[in-house]
Amino acid sequence: MSGRAEEWVFAGADLRARLFNPPSGRGSDLLVTFRPRLDGAAGFDRPEPVRRFLRRDWSHLYLQSRVNDWYLNAETEAFADRLRSLTEGFAYRVAIGFSMGGYAALRFSRALRLDHLVAVSPQVSLAASVAPFENRYPEAADFDRELGDLARHGWHDLAGTVLYDPFRRLDRLHAEAIGLLFPRLDFARMVFGGHPATTVLRETVGFGAVQDLILERRAGRSEILALHRRHREHAPSYWSECAAACARHGRPEVERAALACQAALAAG
Known part of the structure; x- marks a missing residue:
């Protein structure tokens, strides 16, 4: 960490948040990232900062859930309260989330006071009454519709870009539903990008190319699509x-x- 400070700002049994390079005063920039859905055993991981942002003196807040509960559990409301108080003093707050992490970014967007979001193949809900088409996740049966309701808990004036592959039917349906709730979001159709929709970029230039756009405050629909189109054939x-x-x-x-x-x- 080259001497940079870091601290747990929430350390619960189910949810945790670690802040890297805490600001010395008001007016700093903040990156928020989320651990995505786990394929293997449950548990917390050892967070690592996104050094590209720390080198520019940003703070980085890393959020994780112990299991695939979509950040919805007995600690969710206390977690949101802590995020709300923590992010108040920042000048600019941007979040990146993949799949379950993209859903969580939408769910906590109001608490995080987000100015911008890049969400990759996110879900609107796992509740059958909201997303009856969703059949990929076994934990959907335990999804708390009320606690996870984006209409109630999300920041509806949220700006940013949702990336999705329109040929992935379920991801397209989620994106369409998200667009009804968050009218200021733009949607980048990453054709044959897969799930997550940035797989083409990961295989070619790396997701760091999108991070650079975020640092330059140019991570809009047209810029990210241009990256995808430039590299997809490779x-x-x-x-x-x-x-x-x-x-x-x-x-x-x-x-x-x-x-x-x-x-x-x-x-x-």
Whole structure:
């Protein structure tokens, strides 16, 4: 950490928040990130800062939930209260969230006082009454609709960009529902980006390219789409997603061409 300070600002049994490079006074910039959904065993991880932001003297707040409860549990309201008091003195607050982390960024957007959001393939809810099309997550049966209601808890004037692959049907439906609740958000259709929709960027220039746009306060729909379009043909996942979409829509010739492009990239 090169001598930079860090501290737990919330250390519960289910939710935790760690602040890197706490501000010395009012007027600093804040990056907020969220741990996404876990594929393996539950538990807390050892947080690491996004050093690209610390080098620019930003503070970084890292949030995590112990299990895949979508940040909804007995500590959620106290967690939101702590975030609300913590973020008051910052001049500019931006959040990045992937999938479950993107949902959490929307859920806590009011408490975090967010000025800007980049959400990658987020969900509007797991509640069957809100998102009846969602069938991917076994924990959906325990999703607390009231505690997780974005209409009640989100910041409806939130600005930012939601990234999603329109050929991923469930992600598209979530994005459309989110747009009804957050009318100021822009939506970047990352065609064949997969889930999460930044897979093409991860395979080519890395997500740091988006982080640089955030640092420059240029992380809008057009800038992020331009990155995706510039690099997509060099990403194997782009062609595999294209092939899968063509298979679903009965386009065998295009499917074969996409698979050939994927194989050529894999061969180097």
